[in-house]
Amino acid sequence: xxxxxxxxxxxxxxxxxxxxxxxxxxxxxxxxxxxxxxxxxxxxxxxxxxxxxxxxxxxxxxxxxxxxxxxxxxxxxxxxxxxxxxxxxxxxxxxxxxxxxxxxxxxxxxx
Amino acid sequence: xxxxxxxxxxxxxxxxxxxxxxxxxxxxxxxxxxxxxxxxxxxxxxxxxxxxxxxxxxxxxxxxxxxxxxxxxxxxxxxxxxxxxxxxxxxxxxxxxxxxxxxxxxxxxxxx
Numbered sequence: 001x002x003x004x005x006x007x008x009x010x011x012x013x014x015x016x017x018x019x020x021x022x023x024x025x026x027x028x029x030x031x032x033x034x035x036x037x038x039x040x041x042x043x044x045x046x047x048x049x050x051x052x053x054x055x056x057x058x059x060x061x062x063x064x065x066x067x068x069x070x071x072x073x074x075x076x077x078x079x080x081x082x083x084x085x086x087x088x089x090x091x092x093x094x095x096x097x098x099x100x101x102x103x104x105x106x107x108x109x110x111x
Numbered sequence: 112x113x114x115x116x117x118x119x120x121x122x123x124x125x126x127x128x129x130x131x132x133x134x135x136x137x138x139x140x141x142x143x144x145x146x147x148x149x150x151x152x153x154x155x156x157x158x159x160x161x162x163x164x165x166x167x168x169x170x171x172x173x174x175x176x177x178x179x180x181x182x183x184x185x186x187x188x189x190x191x192x193x194x195x196x197x198x199x200x201x202x203x204x205x206x207x208x209x210x211x212x213x214x215x216x217x218x219x220x221x222x223x
Contacts, residue, residue: 041219043115043214043215045214046212049209101154
């Protein structure tokens with residue numbers, strides 16, 4: 001799986017958009033980008049995933065650059081409950097692989 | 112919403128005991144997974160199953176076994192618990208890749 005790089009921490013004001021970047025410059029053509037988050041003492045929560053095109057769901061938007069070497073997760077209106085560690089994961093679409101969760105980005109949403 | 116339920120949030124057992132961790136999903140997913148999560152090591156795959164009565168080893172199967180008698184239930188068994196198996200255990204389920212895996216809230220297991 002391609003290695004990902006994320007900033008260790010970010011702050012965001014409540015109600016504002018949170019933009020979380022991820023670099024994956026060695027991504028290969030069959031690797032998807034997944035975003036998860038983990039709130040303390042809970043299991044990872046799936047947010048969104050994509051291959052090439054931008055994606056949007058009820059939780060967030062995922063913007064993938066044209067060369068696919070980086071992506072941005074956007075939480076459009078951050079709330080205090082969005083405070084968590086966010087993980088960007090790049091992996092192929094098959095079974096039996098570890099989820100390589102790096103250190104992630106610790107997002108703090110401030111009142 | 113997908114619901115993956117792990118039977119215990121916290122569990123304390125003694126060295127040498129046989130330990131059962133249970134996981135149930137309610138979304139008719141074919142695939143189920145057991146991971147452990149340790150600080151600095153991320154998530155590591157122990158076993159996974161892509162069908163009833165089927166199982167495949169992940170990266171760290173030693174000391175563990177699994178059982179999948181019904182589609183919705185996947186059990187992790189520590190045959191003879193040891194202190195180095197103290198960890199957070201996470202169960203996940205999914206439809207076929209690339210659809211994402213959905214995780215339970217985890218079982219924090221302490222072996223004394």
